[in-house]
Amino acid sequence: MLNTSEHDWDIVLADLQCRYPLRLFIDGEIWTKVLTSLSAISIMHERNGVTAKIVVAGKTIKCHFFTKDQIEFDIDPREVHAENWPQFYDFLFYISHITHKSCRLTEENFPDHWSLDADAATGEMQIFQMDAP
Template sequence: MEWQLIAKDFANCDGALCDIYVQDASVDDWQAVIDSLRQSKFRLELQINGQVTELPRDVSKLLFRDPSVSCPSMYVHIGSTTLNCHFFTAEEIEFDLNPRDMQPELLPDVLSFLKLLGRATSKPVILTVENTPEAAIMRFEPTNSEVEYVGPAYSS
């Protein structure tokens, strides 16, 4: 995928974040993603109540936690940026990406990340404008193992 093809989609986000989604997920999908990330080149950091803590082996401890504990935040450091993940629900895996961080040199890492999620779950992965799955910019389909440009996310 060429940077020139997608650059305008990140420039046109008007201050919104981008979301990376695996929808119709399960606890097993979450576990597969965490296990794959542990083995990847990406550095992980987990925070609970603002404190850095060890990422548990069993992801269900993050999804089904004591309600008095704030929602955990996992940070995935890829290239020159960080993707943010919150364990809101077992049914949807979501990572936030700041589109202002997107530069040509980061694109290979983002594509690699999308493929990692799709291969771990054997499910489609989309990169969208924040909270707008219908405004996809990129999509990974496990049936063809490639990330495809879907955009433009916004019409001009």
């Protein structure tokens, strides 16, 4: 998700913990305290590597805290198939709904090469088959 703010991050962090089992890892070790704000995570991230993990459709999705301007969940598009599609569909629309922004499924490190765009505001999902960059 592009063009995000610290407020968007805080909404996602707080809401994800209610709907999905969210685990935070600091330098690879599970963190037992709840951190629901980007500012708290950023303080930790300055000194340590911080990663969040959730499980959707039996697949672990990682979230890195690279920048406040982009919320990124690492989902390999090749792992999305007919059997688990409904759970990923729900996840993308859920994130779009709570942030009021569209969510895109893209190739790793290629945000302009997207194959799916979910927008809860319009209720639309666009699917594109794109060649690898």
